[in-house]
Amino acid sequence: MSDLLERLRGRGWRLTAQRRVVAEVLDGDHVHYTADEVHAKAADLLPEISRATVYNTLGELVSLGEVLEVSTDGRAKRYDPNAHHAHQHLVCSRCGTIRDVHPAGDLLAGLPAEERFGFQVSTVEVTYRGICPSCSTA
Amino acid sequence: MSDLLERLRGRGWRLTAQRRVVAEVLDGDHVHYTADEVHAKAADLLPEISRATVYNTLGELVSLGEVLEVSTDGRAKRYDPNAHHAHQHLVCSRCGTIRDVHPAGDLLAGLPAEERFGFQVSTVEVTYRGICPSCSTA
DNA sequence: ATCCTACATTGGACATTGTCTAAGTCAAGA
């Protein structure tokens, strides 16, 4: 994660205590926290940090592509610090296991021009669902 | 959509003016509205309808499987009345508008066997993202 | 080392989206 801080400084970021703490929280665990969870954990390390700063910092990290914003359930967004590879998911409908997968071909090409309704289409997210090996034998 | 009203009556629903109006609003097939948009359009037809009733009715339609709840960004959920036909979604990254689209080809075929990790893959959900015509000119 | 200043932070007001409840209303069967 000091890599991250280096990259950010290279992009002209000021390295404030608050930003360091947010980066540290995101680096700590494999769980994807909500903004308020990040704020709570950051406040353990730097009690006076404000919610606004956490939101700002997360938003900046997202727009720099350092962190992925995930919104699965219409409630709070969650932040995924492992944002550095293409992101499709294979989900087990029975047990919920998630794997990252890499589909072949250009997924965007699957949408014909006459189905684009004037949109400038730029990205595509795919979730495959099925039954994983453990669940299909159990 | 009168089909829908018939089905609902068959399930023991009371056919109130409010529910009729919500069903009527949902009976367009291209854009998916947020709950508040449904409320606004319903209020054009029945001015005294309350937000709570719209939320209640949408929630009931979702749990009956008549309408799909779609949450593509962390903002308002949208309601897709087209729950009985396979389709994918095209989302405006700026304003959140959702359209149904129908990609060409077999989307499942895009996932090679060696990327299936032993799963019996059965369905695929695709969300295309881009900028809609209104947002790209504004 | 100190000073400047543009950028960062803060706290709190505000906005959006959704939930809940108590009291009044009404659809539909008897």
Next chain:
DNA sequence: TCTTGACTTAGACAATGTCCAATGTAGGAT
């Protein structure tokens, strides 16, 4: 038509996120 329990309503409340003016400060300039 009468009754009754389901439905609707208004508005308070909750959760999440955004915005702003005032204040603080990182890091280059001197």
